[in-house]
Amino acid sequence: MIVPFVDLKTQYQNIKPEIDLAIQEVLDSAAFIMGPKVKEFEEGFARLHEAAYCIGTSSGTDSLHLALWAAGIQPGDKVIVPVNTFIATAEAVSLCGAEPVFIDCDDYYNLDVSKLRQKLSAMSAKERTRLRGIIPVHLYGQPADMDEIMALAKEYNLLLVEDCAQAHCARFNGQPVGTLGLVGCFSFYPGKNLGAYGEAGAVITNDRRLYEAMRLIHDHGAPVRYQHDVVGHNYRMEGIQGAVLAVKLNYISAWTRMRQENANLYSQWLQDVTEVTVPRIKSGRTHSFHLYVIRVKERDALMKYLADHGISTGLHYPVPLHLQKAYAHLGYQRGDFPVAEKMAKEILSLPMYPELTEEQIRFVVDQIKNFFASRR
C-alpha cells in the first residue's frame, strides 16, 4: 500500500465540477486580481472565524509581514517568536527591520509560557522598550496558551499577532483562533488545511483601524486606483485563488472533523506502542490537526522504515530557527533551547489529510508496530 504524506489530487477529484466552474467564471470575467470571488471568500472566511474583517493576501508569509507592518513594527524593534516554527514567522519580523527574540517550546510543541515569563522578567528596562510584539504560533493546529499570552501581552504592552497558518478552524475556549489577539494571519499554501491552487493567505481582525491600514498597504497604499496615500506593497489575492477557496469554504468544517477523526484513530491504535508519544490536546482546545506529529527515539530509522514500506512522512521542523544560518547573526548557541532541540530529533509527522482512509491509518500503525517488533 502507498500512503502519501498529503493527497491533493483526491480532494480535487471529489469537488472537481464546482472548482472547475468557479475557475471558469474567473476566466470568463477576467477578474484575475481581487474581484468578486476574492470578496466572496473574504466575507465567508471572516464569518467562519467570527471576525469583523478579512483581507485575502498573496501568502501566509505576506499576511504576517502585512500585519506587523500595518501595526507599526519598525527597525530596531524586537518581537517574540517561538523557536520551533516555520521560518516565515521570524522572517516577517526581519522584513520589518525588527529582530525576532526566540522562546523555547513545551511538551505540546507550542511556546512555553513559563519560559516567556522568565525572559520578560529578565529583560532590562531598556530592552523592554524595544520589545513591541509577540507572535504565538498555533503549531500543528493546536492553539497556544492564549489566556496567559494575552495577559502577558497586555501587561507588557505587546502587539499580539497570531500565526494561524496551521490552525484553520481551531478554537481556544470556544473562540476561533485569529480573533484572540489583535490580528490573525493565515496561509492557504496548497498543503495547508484550507489550500489554494497556488500561493494565497489572509489576515483577520476585529480592529477597524488596523484593517484599514492593512487594506491600504496590501494594494500599494491606494484607496482608489493611482491615488497612493502610503507606501505599500502588492500583497493582493488572485481571483482564481479566491474562487477555489470560496468553494472549499463549504467543506472546511467537515474536512476538519475528518482530520480530528483520523487523529483519534491514530492515537487509539498507537496507544499500546510504548516507544511512541502521541500528540496530546490541552483542555479547552479544538485541535485542527494540520499535522499529526508523534515522537520516537529512533526517529530517523523509523522514517526510513516507513519510506521503504510506501509511507511518506515529514519533519516539522528538523532544525530550530536559532540554529539556522539565516539567524546565525543573532548569536544564539546550540543548547539555548533544549526542548526544541530535543524535539527536532524525535518528531515525525505521519500522513494526515481528510481523505486518509481507515485502511491507510491501520497500515501506517501496523508498519510502526512492525518496526519496533523488528528491533526488540
Ligand SMILES: *Cc1c(COP(=O)(O)O)cnc(C)c1O
Ligand atoms: C505555512 C506557514 C507559514 C507561511 O505561509 P506561506 O503561505 O507558505 O507563505 C507561516 N507560518 C507557519 C507556521 C506556516 O506553517
